[in-house]
Amino acid sequence: MSPPEKKARTEKYKALYDKDFPPLKNKLIFQVIKGEKIHKVPVWIMRQAGRYLPEYRKGRANNEFFKVCQTPELACEVTLQPIDRYGDLLDASIIFSDIMVVPQAMGLVCEMVPGKGPTFPEPIRKPEDLKRLTDKVNVDDSLGYVFDAITLTRQKLDGRVPLFGFSGGPWTLMAYMIEGSGSKTYSKAKAWLYNHPKDSKVLLQKITDVIIPYLVGQLIQLFESNSGELSPQCFTEFVMPYIIQIVDKVKEKTEALGYNIPVSIFARGSHYAIEELSKTKFDIIQVDWTMDPKKTRETAKAKVLQGNADPSLLYGSKETIYQNVEKMIEGFGVKKYIANLGHGMYPDHDPEHLKYYLEAIRDVSSKKLK
Numbered sequence: 001m002s003p004p005e006k007k008a009r010t011e012k013y014k015a016l017y018d019k020d021f022p023p024l025k026n027k028l029i030f031q032v033i034k035g036e037k038i039h040k041v042p043v044w045i046m047r048q049a050g051r052y053l054p055e056y057r058k059g060r061a062n063n064e065f066f067k068v069c070q071t072p073e074l075a076c077e078v079t080l081q082p083i084d085r086y087g088d089l090l091d092a093s094i095i096f097s098d099i100m101v102v103p104q105a106m107g108l109v110c111e112m113v114p115g116k117g118p119t120f121p122e123p124i125r126k127p128e129d130l131k132r133l134t135d136k137v138n139v140d141d142s143l144g145y146v147f148d149a150i151t152l153t154r155q156k157l158d159g160r161v162p163l164f165g166f167s168g169g170p171w172t173l174m175a176y177m178i179e180g181s182g183s184k185t186y187s188k189a190k191a192w193l194y195n196h197p198k199d200s201k202v203l204l205q206k207i208t209d210v211i212i213p214y215l216v217g218q219l220i221q222l223f224e225s226n227s228g229e230l231s232p233q234c235f236t237e238f239v240m241p242y243i244i245q246i247v248d249k250v251k252e253k254t255e256a257l258g259y260n261i262p263v264s265i266f267a268r269g270s271h272y273a274i275e276e277l278s279k280t281k282f283d284i285i286q287v288d289w290t291m292d293p294k295k296t297r298e299t300a301k302a303k304v305l306q307g308n309a310d311p312s313l314l315y316g317s318k319e320t321i322y323q324n325v326e327k328m329i330e331g332f333g334v335k336k337y338i339a340n341l342g343h344g345m346y347p348d349h350d351p352e353h354l355k356y357y358l359e360a361i362r363d364v365s366s367k368k369l370k
């Protein structure tokens, strides 16, 4: 975006920033975190906006993926699609964006290649390549379009549900920046942890320093999607110190402004870390579908847990979905629990089957809460 375009954007959204946000009508997630009485378990879904929705595919046909992310009107329109479609079956929205916007802000080119996903034509390969990263990222300048999209979406939501902001975690972003795309083994990125531990920490800190001022929203989720690739020792050394910095600083910053923003962590695949994570300031722990709800609840008794059905459950019939939701809610319990899937929606999911899942959560949990 050229400087005149940036200035025009800022002018265009100034009035929106100055206007009060509509009061929230659905506070279920906040009530769960405070331990207040609820009438049903709240639910939202990772990747609830996206390719499985025909309305998204129609709009996306004319617009490149990152153009949608970078154009607040388009990002807002797509974010609202599942909220408009499923109405009060959903209890939160999540801003339409991607974790790759942070590496882009740090000066790396990342393109969405059809059939391949996010791709970095010139990834970081050697420690000397760290010099190619922007020295001090001005987050307002480089990621202001996400802030504009969040502001516009909060106005357009009109308080129907709260809005999640999100970021990839430092290790997950480092892994993509080194691999240049998704990978089966993440061996190039993991080789860095063993061969260049000091440089790895320099990179992880640089990413952390961008994430902290970037994370805004009424709720926040940090995705350490690649953490399950790591040994428990590497998780303790290369993930924990950075995600703790993020949650502590985001809390400190927002509390100073008079807000209490719940922060959720998704350390996908890191079963061994649940107990350690339950001792941090994260308010919510997202759980993937390979973890048993009852055992996870026993490990993290006091924490709000979120999750966790296998996304493939949505290929099942209405009855199968209902029966699995019954078991999931039995395991987690109806208190300190936010329903979600164990990972995001798949492009070939039938939107009608997501509706069965959301209805089952409403029906099963509201009966138990009566």
Ligand SMILES: O=C(O)CCc1c2[nH]c(c1CC(=O)O)Cc1[nH]c(c(CC(=O)O)c1CCC(=O)O)Cc1[nH]c(c(CC(=O)O)c1CCC(=O)O)Cc1[nH]c(c(CC(=O)O)c1CCC(=O)O)C2
Residues within 6 Å of the ligand: 045, 046, 047, 048, 049, 050, 051, 052, 060, 065, 078, 079, 094, 095, 096, 097, 098, 099, 100, 112, 116, 117, 118, 166, 181, 182, 183, 223, 225, 226, 268, 343, 344, 347
């Ligand atoms: O619903 C919303 O409003 C936000 C949806 C969202 C998108 N990306 C992410 C989110 C947040 C969420 O999950 O709710 C976050 C995200 N992007 C990537 C990852 C890492 C990963 O998948 O390993 C994450 C964290 C969450 C997670 O673990 O899933 C990286 C990524 N981004 C895209 C792809 C390709 C793909 O086909 O999905 C990948 C994976 C790369 C790899 O490892 O191979 C592109 C992408 N991001 C979003 C969409 C929309 C959608 O899901 O349909 C897409 C597809 C782009 C398209 O239209 O072609 C949105």
